[in-house]
Amino acid sequence: MSKTIAVNAGSSTLKFKLFDMPSEDVVAEGTIERIGEKMGHAKIKYGNDQKHEEDKPFADHAAAVNYLLDKLIELKIVASYDEITAVGHRIVAGGEFFKDSTIIDDDVISKIDELSEYAPLHEPAELVGIKAFRKVLPHAFAVAVFDTSFHVDMPEMNALYSVPYDWYKKYGARKYGAHGTSHRYVSTRAAEMLGKPIEELKLITMHIGAGASITAVKNGKSFDTSMGFTPVAGITMATRSGDVDPSLIAFMQGKLNLSSDEMIDILNHKSGLLGISGISPDMRDILAAAEKGDDRAQLALDIYVNRIVRYIGAYIAEMGGADAIVFTAGVGENSVPVRKMITDKLGYFGIKIDQEKNNCHGVERDLSADDAKIKTLLIPTNEELMIVRDIERLKKNN
Ligand SMILES: Nc1ncnc2c1ncn2[C@@H]1O[C@H](COP(=O)(O)OP(=O)(O)O)[C@@H](O)[C@H]1O
Ligand SMILES: CC(=O)OP(=O)(O)O
Numbered sequence: 518m519s520k521t522i523a524v525n526a527g528s529s530t531l532k533f534k535l536f537d538m539p540s541e542d543v544v545a546e547g548t549i550e551r552i553g554e555k556m557g558h559a560k561i562k563y564g565n566d567q568k569h570e571e572d573k574p575f576a577d578h579a580a581a582v583n584y585l586l587d588k589l590i591e592l593k594i595v596a597s598y599d600e601i602t603a604v605g606h607r608i609v610a611g612g613e614f615f616k617d618s619t620i621i622d623d624d625v626i627s628k629i630d631e632l633s634e635y636a637p638l639h640e641p642a643e644l645v646g647i648k649a650f651r652k653v654l655p656h657a658f659a660v661a662v663f664d665t666s667f668h669v670d671m672p673e674m675n676a677l678y679s680v681p682y683d684w685y686k687k688y689g690a691r692k693y694g695a696h697g698t699s700h701r702y703v704s705t706r707a708a709e710m711l712g713k714p715i716e717e718l719k720l721i722t723m724h725i726g727a728g729a730s731i732t733a734v735k736n737g738k739s740f741d742t743s744m745g746f747t748p749v750a751g752i753t754m755a756t757r758s759g760d761v762d763p764s765l766i767a768f769m770q771g772k773l774n775l776s777s778d779e780m781i782d783i784l785n786h787k788s789g790l791l792g793i794s795g796i797s798p799d800m801r802d803i804l805a806a807a808e809k810g811d812d813r814a815q816l817a818l819d820i821y822v823n824r825i826v827r828y829i830g831a832y833i834a835e836m837g838g839a840d841a842i843v844f845t846a847g848v849g850e851n852s853v854p855v856r857k858m859i860t861d862k863l864g865y866f867g868i869k870i871d872q873e874k875n876n877c878h879g880v881e882r883d884l885s886a887d888d889a890k891i892k893t894l895l896i897p898t899n900e901e902l903m904i905v906r907d908i909e910r911l912k913k914n915n
């Protein structure tokens with residue numbers, strides 16, 4: 518039996534799943550979180566309910582990838598790397614160049630490198646992962662799966678900015694979105710849960726983790742999405758600002774004497790929940806501080822919830838209705854209070870959850886109240902499963 522590993526580098530995390538193929542049984546999985554913070558945390562589940570867990574700082578994604586490679590052998594998850602015959606990497610930005618997942622070769626690596634400007638927080642870390650795995654698994658079938666592929670054919674009306682049109686033609690200036698693999702997975706599962714063909718549904722998928730985006734999925738396709746040219750746009754995130762008036766950026770660059778690179782760094786790393794609260798990028802810390810009466814944490818929470826509500830309202834209007842909204846990713850899967858705050862504000866649309874059903878995390882569940890007009894679903898994302906399925910598809914076509 519051969520094994521396939523799916524590697525998913527997020528902005529603050531490195532996740533992996535190791536699958537026995539072709540059964541798709543998960544033989545090991547893990548997350549390294551809070552990468553780049555003072556203290557990180559690693560959790561790996563493997564074998565017969567065995568668990569390895571430790572607090573440890575991870576300075577960057579390179580440290581996390583090396584740790585993962587060491588642990589695969591040390592914990593005897595594999596006897597040697599050769600057991601792993603295929604590897605799939607989640608890559609955020611594929612531009613308009615990568616419309617589908619692709620087999621990794623030298624040209625693909627240099628193209629991904631070129632596209633780093635489109636996802637400065639992610640792409641360099643993902644390249645580190647590709648190169649590290651290539652070194653230990655030189656003969657493995659390696660595939661890149663792009664977040665942007667799902668959004669690449671969204672209507673021009675939603676993909677283009679109202680700026681000079683030749684910016685798009687000459688420089689590729691458009692909305693690319695992200696988290697497409699997750700939006701694709703949860704919208705497919707939502708259709709299955711609703712028992713209807715996805716081609717007949719209007720869905721709004723909320724991928725709210727450290728990075729967060731909302732997608733209007735109309736008839737199975739990405740119709741509109743909240744992230745933009747890069748993953749800094751849209752709703753409020755852990756450390757990312759989401760939408761900001763560009764004039765404010767120029768104004769603050771003047772006031773603080775900042776270069777555009779320094780400004781982009783602040784909008785990516787020092788804004789969002791962290792920037793508003795001054796406490797933490799982590800929703801768990803924000804909720805705890807707000808509970809204790811910290812005003813700035815409460816404000817961060819209010820802004821966060823309100824941005825999400827605003828996008829959902831916009832997407833219901835753009836699609837002319839919705840059949841269901843879907844919660845997924847770190848906050849969406851785990852936070853009972855955040856799901857409650859968001860859905861409470863959407864009552865006007867006939868969105869209503871059953872508080873008992875909402876009292877859960879990390880499970881697939883219909884949270885809707887009996888009299889809800891638009892369903893609310895909780896669907897844990899599974900980007901890694903989509904990655905291994907794309908690997909199998911490409912193997913067959915190769
Ligand atoms: N129980 C919880 N309550 C609220 N937020 C949570 C909880 N568990 C995890 N999170 C949030 O999920 C985020 C991580 O989301 P995730 O989707 O795993 O990350 P990434 O965007 O790096 O892929 C963390 O920043 C944390 O704020
Ligand atoms: C694109 C993006 O923001 O990804 P993540 O949520 O994994 O940081």
Ligand SMILES: [Mg+2]
Nearest residue numbers: 527528726728
């Ligand atoms: Mg993620």
